[in-house]
Amino acid sequence: MNKKTDVLVIGGGPAGMISAITAKRYYPEKNVLLIKSIGNGCIPCGIPYMFASLKDPDENKIGNESLEKSDVAVEVDEVVSIDRTQKQVITKKGDSYSYEKLILAVGSSPMKLPIPGIGMKGVHRIVKDTNYLKKVIEQVRLSKNVLVLGGGFIGVEFADELSKISGINISLAEVLPRLLMNSFDSDFSSMAEEKLKSQGVRLLTNTRIEEIIGNGKVEKVRLSNGTTIDADNIILGIGSIPDTKLAVNAGLDLNRINSIWVDEYMRTSDPDIFAIGDCAGKTDFFTRKAVPVMLASTATSEARIAGANLYRLRVVRENRGTISIYSTYINGLVLGSAGLTESTSKKEGFETVVGSCRGFDKHPATLPGTNSTHVKLIFSRKSGTLMGGQVSGGFPCGAMINLIGIAIQQRMSVTELETLQVATHPYLTSSPTVYPIVIAAQNAANKI
């Protein structure tokens, strides 16, 4: 059957949803249809917490309410090809949908690791499908020995979350020498390592998985250090690669690291096709290199830009580059990172100066519930421009990293940050005389 729409969005994750809603807001006279292949999707960053923190995994579901409220039509089906000449897509169910403007928000899939035995039962990829995950949760909860593979955010959050289930021995394996290495310098990543260790997680950094051993179902894992450990379930918290098959088959350009090439308005090499989220190329805010950042928050920002620019370009709504802004939570410890780390900025050839401040999130620090806070800011030495920041501490750090994120996006200088006006309150912040972001900036300024 051939159906007709004006704006067609492929993908039901945060990027797809927000782009469809934004399109309808800017172009209310247009019909907007969203096609998604997973009927029962879930919020990506909430997946680890479906295993223990949430009473019911369904609490993390992505519903259709916000789409319906915005008058966006929804189909559950899989698009198998794009016909750019006819301006239509073909689906698995055999339907075709014609479009004026097409938005690819098709996401990413876990990368395939060439480890012998990786196809065995008990080895779980993390797919954003509630029904699939429920089965994984069932098995993992009955587990005795779980190995989490990958020391990035997903792996770290899984290790933390699983330690809340009693009776499971957890190991976390990472090829690199430290956890969260791409987003944090060692003074911050070591806090994550200490925290997980204190919860009984066995950390295996600098460690590669050589072989998964078992009789159809995983039983043991042989490591690069020669030892073998027991594991009845393995969670692959490894990186993802952009889903570009549809785009490639349709003849769209890829960027230098094989994401879909897009311009600042999120247009692909076909001006009627936009790409956003994990499948779309990202340019780092400072290095201007293509980077493989995959974040729901970045995706929604891109979705708002694409949705607005579909039929008419709005210069103020352009993508100025990705700042790689993250926060995570490990059993009471909040870690946040935005922009470049000190080590990455050095590696990329920036001449930097670093300021830091250790303080508390209430004042005086004897108030109940006080956490220590650590802020580190990385500035360009010559211009004094803020290029990156990291924070650790209690809950307020979840918002503090966004404060640093705004300052980066606004290209604020060390002097502007040093004389920032902030609200302070005994129960809510450190004292105004030692507000950590201001003091870290001052500390950097002293070195310039």
Next chain:
Amino acid sequence: MNKKTDVLVIGGGPAGMISAITAKRYYPEKNVLLIKSIGNGCIPCGIPYMFASLKDPDENKIGNESLEKSDVAVEVDEVVSIDRTQKQVITKKGDSYSYEKLILAVGSSPMKLPIPGIGMKGVHRIVKDTNYLKKVIEQVRLSKNVLVLGGGFIGVEFADELSKISGINISLAEVLPRLLMNSFDSDFSSMAEEKLKSQGVRLLTNTRIEEIIGNGKVEKVRLSNGTTIDADNIILGIGSIPDTKLAVNAGLDLNRINSIWVDEYMRTSDPDIFAIGDCAGKTDFFTRKAVPVMLASTATSEARIAGANLYRLRVVRENRGTISIYSTYINGLVLGSAGLTESTSKKEGFETVVGSCRGFDKHPATLPGTNSTHVKLIFSRKSGTLMGGQVSGGFPCGAMINLIGIAIQQRMSVTELETLQVATHPYLTSSPTVYPIVIAAQNAANKI
């Protein structure tokens, strides 16, 4: 005895301390001396919490450690006059100190209310002196009926704090029709009112105190509504007025609302004398009017500007105006305000558009410890520039108001905020699709 210094700071509060430390940092070759009249001062915003939250009021003391570490000399004495021709000050102890550069950080004092009986025992002004406050705390803790006078931040925080002491009936009287009226619109101030009522605080808005009745010590209070209430202690949480006596006697100019006139570098009408903090004039960031904002955080920002500009002007370090940024905490409820409120911006003649968002500070909202969050943003209708914001919710709002504060200071537009890149995490923020600051901006954009 005549002593000599290069930089002389008068005042031991946050402004004085930070200006002295900054002066020493920028001009290490100069001698810096700070003279303060109260030897045992305390952190201003922590004063309410000395009454119950802190085990020992001394925990809120301001020590001399940070001054000593920065090689700033300290004298406890009171400056009684400034001789600008001789470039020296005279103290109560009879000493004189000559200076090259003088910084006035002399603060403010509670305004005097013309209420009959206000001089009685049991009526307490809030003075930043630990020894004095300890005596007040002793009396108030044994109190049966306390009346807090003033529904601004100090009054509200005192009412909240005293409700933690069992056996005290608390009344809060405010002349205006609502609490926190200068900093919040009614949708936010009503939350503070509900919270205090739920703690058993009797709210007397639209109420003036006509007479304090007692026999040398306060027993009752006659109100403007004709009733009389019992009160054995009264706390004056009322406004303060700048201490300008020294400045006036030295012939320095005042601004239109009788604060010490200063320029953007914090210089008074005498280029060798700077004024900062509560005693110094403030210009509103948007209205450009003189405003009576008295905040330790504003004071420290001014102190950093003054300290840097003492001998050589640094154009990047200038005061671009005060954004009136506040946060407060009432028994689990955090309220924050920055810039202009909707009602003030209308009164001042700005054409505005308002966006708001109600959400949660975790996602999904079924995660333990989730609080609801309310964000309201006020934009200039024509330019789309952010002019003010208010937040309510849990602890993260203490940092979120500073995020809004940065956006105001950077004159960010509704579009920049709508496409902001933020870090989101299930335990730390709302979902990326509905981050409240982004959605409030979007809500405003829809109306433009």
